[in-house]
Amino acid sequence: xxxxxxxxxxxxxxxxxxxxxxxxxxxxxxxxxxxxxxxxxxxxxxxxxxxxxxxxxxxxxxxxxxxxxxxxxxxxxxxxxxxxxxx
Numbered sequence: 001x002x003x004x005x006x007x008x009x010x011x012x013x014x015x016x017x018x019x020x021x022x023x024x025x026x027x028x029x030x031x032x033x034x035x036x037x038x039x040x041x042x043x044x045x046x047x048x049x050x051x052x053x054x055x056x057x058x059x060x061x062x063x064x065x066x067x068x069x070x071x072x073x074x075x076x077x078x079x080x081x082x083x084x085x086x087x
Contacts, residue, residue, distance in 0.1 A: 002060065004079055005079065005080040006079045007080060008055055009052055009053045009054065010050055010052050010053070011051045011062060011076070011077065012048065012049075012050055012075070012078045013048065013049045013050070013051060013072065014048050014072070014073040014074050014075075015043060015047035015048075015049075015071050015073060016071055016072065016073035017046075017047055019070065022047075024070065024071065025070060025072060026043050026049075028069040028070050028071060029069050029072060031069075032065055032066060032069050034062065036054050037051050037052070038052045039051055047073070051066075063075045063077070
């Protein structure tokens with residue numbers, strides 16, 4: 001179970017630029033997403049994208065599915081950076 005604070009229903013995806021499948025990876029990821037998923041931020045030059053899912057989806061299951069796609073370096077919840085505070 002995901003414990004760290006994250007944006008509910010969002011997955012951060014990073015494509016592996018070293019992968020021989022890099023050019024096809026975007027299509028591969030989009031094809032393996034649930035139909036109700038929304039590409040909130042399309043893949044940028046560094047290979048990052050954010051996907052938004054309806055809250056009824058099992059985020060961990062979708063992440064496991066995405067990680068199996070060719071050319072994916074990682075997929076993880078869109079964690080919230082709480083930074084550090086100083087007194």
